């Protein structure tokens with residue numbers, strides 16, 4: 001196995017060195033001159049080598065900058081690193097000569113991002129998580145086979161899988177079918193949070209873990225129609241399953257960034273970080289598989305899995321489209337992998353922002369009470385549609401603190417961006433966090449102003465006139481946009497509503 005990984009490393013390095021930086025530029029311009037043709041956009045663009053960015057050192061490249069005590073880029077503060085790079089070098093920045101991986105070009109301009117997305121290929125390549133790609137395609141090929149899902153998967157296999165799951169996941173109607181389950185989970189969470197308060201009305205220090213339990217429970221209800229019970233007052237967890245799953249997902253997210261940004265020694269041998277990372281993935285795979293097995297058995301024993309009704313779980317809908325249970329199983333695994341931490345981080349940020357801004361809380365409370373005057377009214381999608389201020393609060397929080405601070409694409413063909421030649425094979429990173437906190441796109445960006453997302457004509461101060469459509473993209477864009485977006489929005493809107501209804505105050509949450 002180590003030998004195979006060594007080989008993969010060598011191949012990757014060849015790819016970096018072999019990037020057609022100058023050669024493709026030269027050949028394109030020589031060709032058009034020889035043919036006496038017009039100069040193309042590519043010919044007129046500045047060469048890749050002139051892109052501004054930190055200078056690599058001989059042999060060490062730029063990776064040394066992430067080494068503690070030696071370099072001054074901290075992986076835990078990658079947001080600050082990106083802001084600094086923008087301040088130092090401007091609209092487009094190249095981080096070149098990273099050992100074991102292609103160059104990265106950071107984009108800090110919404111027009112440039114728009115251009116990349118508008119010319120997106122049929123099978124866009126999001127280059128993140130090569131370590132997860134290795135896990136799915138090599139280490140656990142026995143489990144994933146040729147059906148590896150969406151996360152860290154590219155090309156034909158990604159396209160085949162996405163085509164199968166796109167409609168049941170993203171169709172607005174589908175998410176609406178789960179309002180009841182999502183609302184029940186939100187109710188359980190609010191009840192549990194109330195019970196957890198101490199004599200000073202304070203929440204426990206690890207309250208984020210309680211929010212993780214809520215998002216885990218929500219995904220299990222939507223994906224498998226299964227109640228895991230981690231929000232029940234009797235917290236018995238017979239297999240210790242749910243907490244182990246939450247811990248494994250948290251570890252996965254903590255380590256994946258380290259494996260991606262530091263020198264990838266894991267490609268050569270099993271480092272301690274790599275071992276912990278693989279252990280967390282194995283834990284997630286095994287616990288989720290067990291729950292899926294239980295859900296499948298129940299489904300088979302209670303009727304025809306092919307018969308779809310409004311009450312059918314997502315698992316059942318996917319099985320009706322593709323009877324091979326592995327598709328449903330791998331989708332559920334991807335959902336548990338990336339749907340817990342993301343949604344709970346978003347909810348924690350929204351509650352925090354609301355607690356810091358009682359005036360905004362009051363407006364939210366008034367809106368919710370006008371749409372849902374009776375505390376016990378069951379939430380419907382019609383109610384949610386009317387909660388425009390709630391949605392503005394969510395958008396504004398995700399603008400200031402996007403859960404995914406930078407997203408990217410691997411360029412599949414030579415492209416001109418910001419006046420520079422960007423050769424095929426380069427990884428372009430959209431700097432969402434930096435951009436959505438720039439005053440050129442959002443005046444007074446440090447202020448929490450949900451009003452900027454309301455349509456002009458609203459009587460509220462700061463109502464937006466026009467926001468650049470690519471200046472805040474919390475769920476990504478295009479063919480690879482977040483496939484769980486509808487569920488995430490439903491879960492977040494419901495839980496914030498449930499929290500706000502009884503008391504108009506969420507301050508006690510932080």
Ligand code: HEM
Pocket residue numbers: 126150151162219334335336338339340342343346403404407408473474475476477478479480481482483484485487488
């Ligand atoms: C607030 C919560 C969430 C945020 C901010 C978020 C954000 C994102 C972003 C930025 C991407 C990359 C999109 C792109 O490359 O254009 C993504 C992809 C993805 N997300 Fe989410 N996500 C959230 C919740 C969820 C949930 C709840 C699920 C599952 C139920 C989920 C499943 C996925 C999957 C499977 C992909 C990969 C899609 C593909 O490559 O085809 N996400 N998400």
